[in-house]
Amino acid sequence: MVDTTKNTQIYATWGRKTAKPVNPKVAGKMISKAKRPLMVVGSEILKDDKLVEKTVAIAKKGVPVAATGHSITALVEKDIGAKYINVHSLGHYLGDKNWSGLDGKGPYDTIIFIGHKKYYLNQVLAGIKNFTDLKTIAIERHYMQNATLSFGNLKPEVHLEALDEIIENL
Amino acid sequence: MSDIETGQFSIDDLENVQITIGKIVGAIEKKAQEEGVEIGPTPKPGISGLRDWDYKLLSRYQPVYTPVCDQCCYCTFGKCDLSGNKEGACGINMEAHQARETLLRVITGAAAHAGHGRHILHHLIDLYGHDKPIDVGPSNLLAPNTQAVTGIRPETLGDLEEVMDYVEEQLTQLLATIHAGQEGAAIDFESKILHGGMLDHVGMEVSDLAQVSCLGMPKSDPEAPLVEIGMGCIDSSKPVLVVIGHNVAGVTNIMDYIHEHDLEDKMELAGLCCTAIDMTRYQTDQGQLPRAKVIGTLAKELKMIRSGVPDVIVVDEQCVRADVLDEAKKLSIPVITTNEKIMYGLPNRSEDKPEDIIEDLSTFKEPGALILDFDVLGEVAPELTLKMSKIRDEIGIKALPTDEELQELSEKCVQCGACELDCPDNLPIMEAMRAGVDNDFSKFEYLHDKCIACGRCDQACPKDIPVLNMIEKASQKLIREEKGFMRSGRGQISDPEIREEGVNLVLGTTPGIIAMVGCSNYPDGTKDLYSVADEMLKRNYIVVMSGCSAMDLGMYKNEDGETLYEKYPSKFLAGNLINVGSCVSNSHITGTAIKVAAIFAQRNVSGNYEEIADYITNRIGAVGVAWGAYSQKAASIASGCNRLGIPVVVGPHGSKYRRALIGKPYKEEDWKVYDARNGSEMPIPASPEFLLTTAESIEELLPMLAKNCIRPSDNSMGRMIKLTHYMELSQKYLGHMPEDWYKFVRTETDLPLAKREELLKMLEKDHGWEIDWKRKKILSGPTMKADVSAQPTNVKRLCKGEC
Numbered sequence: 019m020v021d022t023t024k025n026t027q028i029y030a031t032w033g034r035k036t037a038k039p040v041n042p043k044v045a046g047k048m049i050s051k052a053k054r055p056l057m058v059v060g061s062e063i064l065k066d067d068k069l070v071e072k073t074v075a076i077a078k079k080g081v082p083v084a085a086t087g088h089s090i091t092a093l094v095e096k097d098i099g100a101k102y103i104n105v106h107s108l109g110h111y112l113g114d115k116n117w118s119g120l121d122g123k124g125p126y127d128t129i130i131f132i133g134h135k136k137y138y139l140n141q142v143l144a145g146i147k148n149f150t151d152l153k154t155i156a157i158e159r160h161y162m163q164n165a166t167l168s169f170g171n172l173k174p175e176v177h178l179e180a181l182d183e184i185i186e187n188l
Numbered sequence: 189m190s191d192i193e194t195g196q197f198s199i200d201d202l203e204n205v206q207i208t209i210g211k212i213v214g215a216i217e218k219k220a221q222e223e224g225v226e227i228g229p230t231p232k233p234g235i236s237g238l239r240d241w242d243y244k245l246l247s248r249y250q251p252v253y254t255p256v257c258d259q260c261c262y263c264t265f266g267k268c269d270l271s272g273n274k275e276g277a278c279g280i281n282m283e284a285h286q287a288r289e290t291l292l293r294v295i296t297g298a299a300a301h302a303g304h305g306r307h308i309l310h311h312l313i314d315l316y317g318h319d320k321p322i323d324v325g326p327s328n329l330l331a332p333n334t335q336a337v338t339g340i341r342p343e344t345l346g347d348l349e350e351v352m353d354y355v356e357e358q359l360t361q362l363l364a365t366i367h368a369g370q371e372g373a374a375i376d377f378e379s380k381i382l383h384g385g386m387l388d389h390v391g392m393e394v395s396d397l398a399q400v401s402c403l404g405m406p407k408s409d410p411e412a413p414l415v416e417i418g419m420g421c422i423d424s425s426k427p428v429l430v431v432i433g434h435n436v437a438g439v440t441n442i443m444d445y446i447h448e449h450d451l452e453d454k455m456e457l458a459g460l461c462c463t464a465i466d467m468t469r470y471q472t473d474q475g476q477l478p479r480a481k482v483i484g485t486l487a488k489e490l491k492m493i494r495s496g497v498p499d500v501i502v503v504d505e506q507c508v509r510a511d512v513l514d515e516a517k518k519l520s521i522p523v524i525t526t527n528e529k530i531m532y533g534l535p536n537r538s539e540d541k542p543e544d545i546i547e548d549l550s551t552f553k554e555p556g557a558l559i560l561d562f563d564v565l566g567e568v569a570p571e572l573t574l575k576m577s578k579i580r581d582e583i584g585i586k587a588l589p590t591d592e593e594l595q596e597l598s599e600k601c602v603q604c605g606a607c608e609l610d611c612p613d614n615l616p617i618m619e620a621m622r623a624g625v626d627n628d629f630s631k632f633e634y635l636h637d638k639c640i641a642c643g644r645c646d647q648a649c650p651k652d653i654p655v656l657n658m659i660e661k662a663s664q665k666l667i668r669e670e671k672g673f674m675r676s677g678r679g680q681i682s683d684p685e686i687r688e689e690g691v692n693l694v695l696g697t698t699p700g701i702i703a704m705v706g707c708s709n710y711p712d713g714t715k716d717l718y719s720v721a722d723e724m725l726k727r728n729y730i731v732v733m734s735g736c737s738a739m740d741l742g743m744y745k746n747e748d749g750e751t752l753y754e755k756y757p758s759k760f761l762a763g764n765l766i767n768v769g770s771c772v773s774n775s776h777i778t779g780t781a782i783k784v785a786a787i788f789a790q791r792n793v794s795g796n797y798e799e800i801a802d803y804i805t806n807r808i809g810a811v812g813v814a815w816g817a818y819s820q821k822a823a824s825i826a827s828g829c830n831r832l833g834i835p836v837v838v839g840p841h842g843s844k845y846r847r848a849l850i851g852k853p854y855k856e857e858d859w860k861v862y863d864a865r866n867g868s869e870m871p872i873p874a875s876p877e878f879l880l881t882t883a884e885s886i887e888e889l890l891p892m893l894a895k896n897c898i899r900p901s902d903n904s905m906g907r908m909i910k911l912t913h914y915m916e917l918s919q920k921y922l923g924h925m926p927e928d929w930y931k932f933v934r935t936e937t938d939l940p941l942a943k944r945e946e947l948l949k950m951l952e953k954d955h956g957w958e959i960d961w962k963r964k965k966i967l968s969g970p971t972m973k974a975d976v977s978a979q980p981t982n983v984k985r986l987c988k989g990e991c
C-alpha cells in the first residue's frame with residue numbers, strides 16, 4: 019500500500035479550504051460510490067504509456083471519460099467512449115445545472131482528474147471549488163490544492179503504484 | 189459655439205499676455221462637420237457609454253472565474269475569506285472581486301501602454317513640434333482605433349495629445365472603481381474591463397503612430413527588412429551594449445551617437461524585448477539596413493545577463509526584470525536606467541558630464557546611473573561600453589560554471605524536488621541532475637528551450653545549486669546556433685491593402701487572420717509558435733505577429749534552413765506572414781479589423797464603436813493567440829480585442845488571469861442575431877465559441893483556431909474552406925472527426941467537394957438529415973440558411989425601420 023497523503027506542499031496560491039489528502043483505496047471507493055462520475059483526462063498522460071494504460075483501465079471499470087487537450091489521441095481507439103472537450107469550457111459547463119453532460123444524461127456529481135498540468139488544473143479547480151457543489155478528486159502526480167480530495171506530490175513511480183491501487187478498489 | 193480655434197494668440201492691447209486655447213467644447217463635432225464626417229453616437233465614451241454593447245457580449249460569453257487566491261486583502265476590514273462565493277466585510281462577493289482583480293490587471297496593462305504613449309509623444313513633440321504630421325503610410329484612415337473610440341481624426345502629433353487626455357482620464361475613472369466600496373456587481377466590472385481594454389488599444393495606437401511618424405520606422409511596408417535575431421547572433425568578441433525594455437525614445441540617441449561616430453562595426457548593439465524590435469525599425473523607412481540586433485524576449489534576459497556577455501546594460505521600461513542591477517553587478521556590468529518607471533535606486537546623473545559618469549561607472553564607484561537626459565545617455569552608453577569591454581577583459585569575468593563544475597554541482601543535488609515544485613512548468617530538473625552526475629548533460633540541454641529563465645529554481649534549492657546557470661552552460665552549443673531572422677515591424681495595414689483583401693476576409697475565402705501576440709511564458713517551449721504559424725500559413729490563413737511572439741517565431745528554421753519570415757511572403761494577403769511590430773503595434777491588429785468595416789464595408793467609423801464592433805463580431809474571422817501571455821498588458825490587449833468581438837486564446841498559464849469569457853454552444857437561444865434587413869431573428873453558428881479562453885496544448889489549439897474563424901457572413905466557398913481546415917486539423921492533431929462539425933453546415937455547398945458524398949452519408953446516418961441523393965442535396969436538417977445577403981447584427985437599432 020502506498021501512502022499518497024504526505025507531501026502536500028502548495029506553492030503559490032492560497033485559500034482557507036485546501037484539498038484533503040487522500041489514499042488510493044479511499045479514492046477508489048469514492049469513485050465507485052459516485053452516481054455520475056466523470057474522469058477528466060489531460061494531455062500529460064501522453065508523456066507515459068503506463069499512464070494511458072492505467073487511465074484506460076479505470077475507464078473500463080465504467081467511469082465516463084472527458085478527454086481534454088489532445089489526450090483524445092491516445093483514447094480514441096480504446097473503446098471507452100472518451101469525448102474531447104476543452105478543460106476550461108468543461109469547468110464552466112460543470113457549474114451549469116442545465117448542462118446535460120457529454121452524453122446527454124444529465125449533471126455529474128464526482129469529477130476525477132488525471133494527466134493535467136499542475137498550475138492549469140488548479141485554476142480550473144479554483145472555479146469549480148468556489149462556484150459549484152461538485153466533489154473533485156485529483157489522482158495526479160501533484161497535489162492539487164483546489165480539489166476536494168487530492169494525492170500529495172508524488173514521484174512518478176509511486177504515482178503509478180497508487181493508480182494500480184485505485185483500479186483494485188474500483 | 190465659439191469660432192475660436194485651438195492654439196496660441198495674443199491680444200494687441202494687452203501687452204505680454206498670451207492666451208492658449210486648449211480644448212473647445214464641441215470641437216470634435218465641429219471639425220467633423222467641416223470635413224463632412226459623420227460622428228457616431230459615442231465619441232469619447234465614458235465608462236457607461238458602451239455598456240449595452242458589453243452586456244450583449246457578456247450574455248453570450250459568460251465570465252468564468254478561477255481565483256488564484258480565495259481571499260481578498262484590499263482593505264483593513266479584511267482580509268476576507270471569499271471562498272464559495274461568500275461576501276467580504278464590505279459586501280463584495282467572490283465573483284465581483286475576481287472581476288475587480290481582472291480589471292486591475294487590465295488597466296495596469298493599459299496604463300503601461302498609455303504611460304509609454306504619453307512619454308514618447310511628449311518627447312517627440314519636444315523634438316518635432318505639435319504640427320508634425322502623422323505619417324504612417326498610404327492611408328486615409330490613419331488612426332482607426334482612435335477614430336472609432338474618440339471621434340477624433342488626428343492629423344498631427346498635437347492632435348494626439350487630446351486623445352491621450354481622454355485615455356488617461358478614463359483610466360483614472362476606472363482605477364477609482366477598484367477602491368473598496370465602489371462597484372459591487374461582477375457584470376459591471378466586466379464592462380469596465382472591456383472599456384479598459386478598448387482604451388489600451390487607443391493608447392498603443394498613439395504610441396506607434398507617433399514613433400512611426402517621427403523615427404523613420406517602416407510605414408505599412410510589406411518589405412520591411414529582415415533582422416538578425418537570437419543569442420547566437422551576438423559577436424561577443426566585440427564590446428556589447430544591451431538594451432532592455434519597450435520604449436525606444438532614449439535609445440535612438442544612443443543609435444545616433446554610434447552612427448555619427450562610426451562605431452557600428454566596433455561594437456554590438458542588441459536589444460531584449462520590444463525595445464529591440466523598435467530599435468530595428470528606427471530609420472529604416474528609406475531602405476536603410478537595421479542598426480541593431482535582437483536577442484529575444486523576457487525569457488532571455490537572465491540568460492543573457494548571466495552569460496556575462498553584455499559590457500553595459502541600458503534599461504527603459506516594461507517587462508524588465510527587477511533584479512537586472514543585482515545580477516549585472518555580480519558580473520561587473522554597469523546598468524543605466526533611462527526612464528522614471530524604472531530607476532533601481534540609482535543616483536540621478538542626468539545633469540552630469542558624460543566623462544564624469546563614465547569615470548564613476550568604469551571604476552565601479554557606482555553600479556549604475558539614472559540618466560534622463562537622452563543626449564547625455566547617447567554619449568555615455570556607447571563610450572562606456574567600449575571602455576568596459578577592455579576593463580572586463582582585463583579583470584577576466586567568469587560567468588558560467590566550467591564543465592567540471594557542472595558535474596560537481598550535479599553531485600551536490602540531494603534530489604529533494606524543491607526546484608521542480610517551484611519551477612512554473614515543473615520541469616524535470618532532478619532527472620537532469622542525475623544524468624549530470626555521469627557527465628551526461630543532454631537533459632539540461634533539453635530543458636533550455638522549455639525554461640523561461642525565471643530563476644525560481646535557484647531560489648528554491650536548499651543546496652544553493654545555480655540550476656539556471658547549469659542549464660545555460662550545458663546548452664552553449666544550442667545557444668551559439670540560436671540565430672535567425674525576424675521581419676522588422678511594418679506598422680499598420682494600409683487602406684489599399686484592406687481594399688484588396690477585405691472582401692475575402694468577410695466572405696471567408698481567406699479563412700481567417702491568426703494574430704499571434706504576447707509574451708514568452710509558453711507551456712512547452714518557444715518552438716510551438718513556429719509549429720502553429722507554419723501550419724496555419726500552409727493553410728492560407730493570414731498570420732500576424734507582434735511583440736515577443738514576433739521575435740520567438742524568428743528563432744527556428746525549417747529543413748531548408750529558412751525561418752518562416754524568409755519562407756512566406758509578407759503582404760496582407762492569404763498565406764502571408766506579417767510582423768506589425770512591437771507591443772504597441774498590437775493596436776494595428778484591431779485597427780485592421782476596424783479598417784475592414786470602415787473601408788471595405790463603408791461603415792462610418794468616427795465615434796461609432798458599437799456598430800464597428802458589431803460588424804467585426806459577425807463578419808471577420810480573426811482569432812488572437814497569446815500563447816505565452818504573462819503580462820498585464822497582454823490582458824488588456826486581449827480585452828480590447830474582446831470588445832470588438834475578436835476572440836483570444838491564451839496558453840494554459842493564462843488561466844491565472846483568473847477569468848475567461850466562454851459561451852455555451854449547447855444553449856441555442858444564445859446563438860441568435862438580427863437580420864438588419866428586416867429585424868427578424870436568425871440563428872448563427874456557435875463561433876467564436878469564446879472571447880477569452882485557454883488551450884492545453886498546441887494540438888488542441890490548432891483545430892480551435894480553425895473553428896473559431898467561422899462567422900455568420902461566410903459564403904459557401906468560405907464556409908467550405910473553414911470547415912475543411914477545422915475537420916482536417918482535428919483529424920491531424922486530435923485523431924478524430926470533431927463532434928460538432930455538422931452544426932456549421934447550412935447547405936451541401938458548405939461541404940468540401942472531395943468529401944461531399946461521404947459527409948452527406950454521415951449527415952443522414954448520424955444526424956438524421958434528409959438527403960436527395962439524386963441531386964446530392966440536403967433537404968432538411970440544418971438549423972441555418974446560407975444567405976450571403978443577410979445582414980447579421982446584434983444591435984437592434986441597426987435594423988431597418990428601427991431608427
Ligand code: SF4
Pocket residue numbers: 260261262263264265266267268275276277278279280368369
Ligand atoms: S475590500 Fe472587501 S472583501 Fe476585500 S478585504 Fe476589504 S472588506 Fe474584505
Ligand code: SF4
Pocket residue numbers: 607610611612613614615617635638639640641642643644645646655656
Ligand atoms: S529558471 Fe527555468 S528551470 Fe528554473 S524554475 Fe525557472 S523555468 Fe524552471
Ligand code: SF4
Pocket residue numbers: 600601602603604605606607608617618621648649650651652653655
Ligand atoms: S532543489 Fe536543489 S537539491 Fe533539490 S532537487 Fe533541485 S537541484 Fe537538487
